[in-house]
Amino acid sequence: MSLFHLRTSTKRKLKSFFTVPTIISLTVLVVIVVTAVFATQLAPHDPNAIDITAMLEEPSSTHLLGTDKDGRDLLSRLIVGSRITIISAFGVVAISAIIGIPYGLVSGYYGGLLDQILMRISDVILSFPSLLLAFIFVASFGRGIINAVVALGIVYVPMLARLTRSLVLVEKNKVYVEAAHSIGYGDWRIMLVEILPNCISTLVVQMMLDIGYAILDLSAMSFLGLGVQPPTADWGAMLEDGRIVITSAPLVALAPGFMIIITVVTLNIFGSGVQAYLDPTQRKLPSLRKFRRLVGAANVR
Amino acid sequence: MRSYTLNKVVQYVIVLVATSVIIFTMVRLGPTDPVAVIVGGKQTSPETIAAIRHDFKLDRSPVEQYWIWITGMLHGDFGTSFEYRQPVGFLIKERLPVTAGIVIMSTLISVVIAIPTGVIMAVKQHSLLDTGISLVELILVSSPPFLTSILMIWMITVYAPTFSFTGTSQTFWEFVQRIFLPSLALAFSMIALNANVMKSGMVEQLHSQFYRVAKAKGLTRTKIVIRHCLRNALIPVITLLGIEIGTLLVGSVLVENVFSLAGLGSILINAVQKSDYAMVQGVTMLLVFVFMTISTALDLVYGLIDPRIRLKRGTVA
Numbered sequence: 001m002s003l004f005h006l007r008t009s010t011k012r013k014l015k016s017f018f019t020v021p022t023i024i025s026l027t028v029l030v031v032i033v034v035t036a037v038f039a040t041q042l043a044p045h046d047p048n049a050i051d052i053t054a055m056l057e058e059p060s061s062t063h064l065l066g067t068d069k070d071g072r073d074l075l076s077r078l079i080v081g082s083r084i085t086i087i088s089a090f091g092v093v094a095i096s097a098i099i100g101i102p103y104g105l106v107s108g109y110y111g112g113l114l115d116q117i118l119m120r121i122s123d124v125i126l127s128f129p130s131l132l133l134a135f136i137f138v139a140s141f142g143r144g145i146i147n148a149v150v151a152l153g154i155v156y157v158p159m160l161a162r163l164t165r166s167l168v169l170v171e172k173n174k175v176y177v178e179a180a181h182s183i184g185y186g187d188w189r190i191m192l193v194e195i196l197p198n199c200i201s202t203l204v205v206q207m208m209l210d211i212g213y214a215i216l217d218l219s220a221m222s223f224l225g226l227g228v229q230p231p232t233a234d235w236g237a238m239l240e241d242g243r244i245v246i247t248s249a250p251l252v253a254l255a256p257g258f259m260i261i262i263t264v265v266t267l268n269i270f271g272s273g274v275q276a277y278l279d280p281t282q283r284k285l286p287s288l289r290k291f292r293r294l295v296g297a298a299n300v301r
Numbered sequence: 302m303r304s305y306t307l308n309k310v311v312q313y314v315i316v317l318v319a320t321s322v323i324i325f326t327m328v329r330l331g332p333t334d335p336v337a338v339i340v341g342g343k344q345t346s347p348e349t350i351a352a353i354r355h356d357f358k359l360d361r362s363p364v365e366q367y368w369i370w371i372t373g374m375l376h377g378d379f380g381t382s383f384e385y386r387q388p389v390g391f392l393i394k395e396r397l398p399v400t401a402g403i404v405i406m407s408t409l410i411s412v413v414i415a416i417p418t419g420v421i422m423a424v425k426q427h428s429l430l431d432t433g434i435s436l437v438e439l440i441l442v443s444s445p446p447f448l449t450s451i452l453m454i455w456m457i458t459v460y461a462p463t464f465s466f467t468g469t470s471q472t473f474w475e476f477v478q479r480i481f482l483p484s485l486a487l488a489f490s491m492i493a494l495n496a497n498v499m500k501s502g503m504v505e506q507l508h509s510q511f512y513r514v515a516k517a518k519g520l521t522r523t524k525i526v527i528r529h530c531l532r533n534a535l536i537p538v539i540t541l542l543g544i545e546i547g548t549l550l551v552g553s554v555l556v557e558n559v560f561s562l563a564g565l566g567s568i569l570i571n572a573v574q575k576s577d578y579a580m581v582q583g584v585t586m587l588l589v590f591v592f593m594t595i596s597t598a599l600d601l602v603y604g605l606i607d608p609r610i611r612l613k614r615g616t617v618a
Contacts, residue, residue: 124319129547129592131554132585136324139573139581140331216445220555223447224570243451243559247458254455257448264443 022273025266032082032263039083045073047080048231059251068238068252069245072231078255081233085215086263088149088227088234092214093207095153096160101203103157104164105191109172119165122158130155131217138226145234148227152217156210163206167199205275212267219260235260305604313597320589325367328578335359338383338576357381357579370582379583384575389583392568399480399564403553406477406484408542411491416538418492419499420526423534426504438493446552450486450559457482483556490552491545498541502534543599547592 035042044064051071059066065074107118125133137151171177172195180190219236221227228234235256242253339353354360358369370380379389422431457464506512507530515525554566561567565584572580 124316124323127316127320127593128585128589129551131551132588135569135573136327136581136585139576139578140328140333142331142333142576143574212443216443220445220447223445224555224558224573226570226573239448239451243454246451246455250455253451257444257451260445260448261440261443265439268439268443 017273017277019273021269022277025270025273028262028266029270032266033086035079036083036086039080043073043076043079045076047072047076047233049073065255066249066251068241068249074252074255077233077238078235078259081235081238081256082259084145084228084232084234085218085236088145088218089211089214091149092152092156092218093210095150096156096210097203097207099154100157100160101164101196104161105168105196107161108165108168109187109191109195115165118161122161125155125158128155131220134217134221135226138221143226143229145222145228145232148218148221152214152221155217156214160203160206160210164199164203167202168195171195171198201278202275205271205278208267208271208274212264212271215260215264215267306601309597309600309604313593317590317593320593321371321586322367324582324585324589325370328582329363331576333576333578335383335576335578338578339386341384357383374583374586379587380579382572382577382580384572384577384580389580392580393565393584393587396563396565396568398476399557399562400550400553400566402476402480403484403487403556403562403564404546404549406480407487407491407549407552408545410484410488411495412538412542414488415492415495416499416535419496419534419538420503420531422496422500423503423507424522424526426500434496438496441489442493444490445555446487446490447555447559449489450483450556453482453486454559479560479562483553483560483562486556486559487549487552491549494545495538495541498537499534502537503530506530506534540599540603543596546595550588550592 049072051067053071055067055069055071057063057067057071063073063075065078068074068077103118103122107115133155134148134151137154138147141147168191177190177194180194185194215235218227219234219239222234222236223240225237225240228237230237238256239253239260242249242251242256246253335357336350336353336359339357340350345353351360358366361369373380377390379393381387382389382392385392418434422434425431503526507526509530512525512530515529516522553564554569557564557566558570565588568580569584572578572584
């Protein structure tokens with residue numbers, strides 16, 4: 001193959017990746033992540049500075065989005081809140097990946113009794129309605145964002161483990177695995193160096209979508225007062241602050257609510273864009289993803 | 302058939318026992334001392350503490366406590382709440398109607414809206430209408446139910462201030478009125494899922510052989526869709542509804558909170574915050590039980606209706 005050919009084919013591949021929805025969603029995501037990273041520098045005011053002379057103010061030149069019930073600058077809280085929301089969502093997915101991927105690898109690779117036992121354990125975790133297990137965890141270990149992240153991380157393990165397992169089951173019968181066996185590679189080397197790289201793209205897409213669900217679930221926890229504790233700003237906790245004053249100052253609740261929706265929608269669009277690029281035969285509607293998660297949970301029973 | 306049913310029932314019992322063990326151990330793993338929760342920060346003599354430990358059976362061994370809890374629940378005795386010092390079963394019974402009402406009503410609303418929407422999306426696939434609905438659905442899925450509830454409250458106070466949605470209810474009609482908005486908020490997130498499943502089922506039906514045969518025989522499209530395709534396409538939607546019960550039970554906790562309704566949600570969250578774990582374990586076990594019972598029952602009904610499911614799943618399990 002000539003260099004020319006190679007170049008056009010990469011070009012075409014890139015073209016199929018950069019569709020309009022993917023570009024827009026990627027831009028929005030980059031903006032959100034950059035804001036979260038430079039939150040403290042970007043925030044015009046101290047997000048926790050209480051000013052009782054400026055409670056529930058309308059948007060003005062000093063407070064671009066107005067103030068909340070304690071006179072704190074809403075825009076600053078929104079910006080600083082994005083950091084904790086996004087970091088904790090990443091934390092949830094990281095925990096589920098660190099446990100779930102090896103779990104699925106071992107289960108799918110070894111099969112047999114070990115697989116049976118591991119899958120029954122994940123069945124039991126899946127039989128808890130979503131978030132309920134996280135509630136129990138927090139009831140026992142106390143409120144706080146770290147406990148909420150750990151709890152949700154554990155709740156997210158079975159889905160990722162199941163996905164990994166199903167990918168491993170397909171891969172492990174392929175010729176390259178047989179070749180690796182005959183060279184004499186160890187099991188762990190085959191799992192991590194040979195099989196895992198072939199599954200990673202699907203897993204990354206799933207993890208990206210999981211970040212969206214983690215944002216939703218974490219905001220639910222914070223909203224109920226089980227996650228982030230005041231006065232720390234977080235979109236879920238800000239929603240709870242805004243709920244009380246919704247009639248007098250709707251923006252206090254609408255702004256964080258809007259941010260949650262935008263972030264999750266763009267993650268969904270971008271995730272399905274990446275998925276369509278990696279696997280053009282399986283173009284599916286983004287919201288169908290969640291259905292697959294649910295049905296995945298049901299079929300195993 | 303018998304082996305399929307037996308298999309399902311055995312699995313159901315095993316999972317229930319396993320979840321009860323998990324709930325029981327998890328609430329006790331943490332550092333919180335139940336006596337401190339019961340006493341509530343008051344100065345108490347060691348004798349009172351000993352008496353409390355005896356009353357709440359905290360002086361027994363964990364295995365004994367588990368046994369008391371499990372056998373008690375079979376008789377409807379869920380233990381005594383640490384905070385309210387009342388039977389958990391009584392507190393649950395008082396608040397169950399609201400939660401059950403919201404779950405049932407939101408299921409109804411989502412079905413009533415999702416099925417026609419899904420059919421329209423399938424019939425008009427790839428049209429502007431289809432894309433438009435998909436986009437709205439994506440936003441609905443990405444909006445947590447408590448956010449939708451807050452938006453609803455805001456819009457009602459602005460546009461329809463006369464509509465009453467809080468407070469206690471005396472008549473059945475008032476009760477329905479109280480739970481209507483929370484149910485609607487909860488239904489929104491389910492509509493998108495149900496409509497999508499309906500759509501993909503319907504698209505499959507529209508490309509089937511029998512659709513073509515019916516068309517060739519001269520039936521109108523509307524007639525084929527309503528009388529023949531709809532029935533087949535509904536099956537996956539009903540399966541999904543069974544799974545969604547779990548999501549709805551927890552979702553109900555969230556929306557009850559926003560609308561300040563006295564359902565299971567408020568006592569569960571309060572118990573979680575106060576570490577009242579007699580209450581936490583009672584309510585969570587009940588929710589898991591309801592969820593598992595409904596989905597197992599649905600599985601069994603499917604096995605009866607459709608031999609393919611029975612055979613396929615029977616061999617796997």
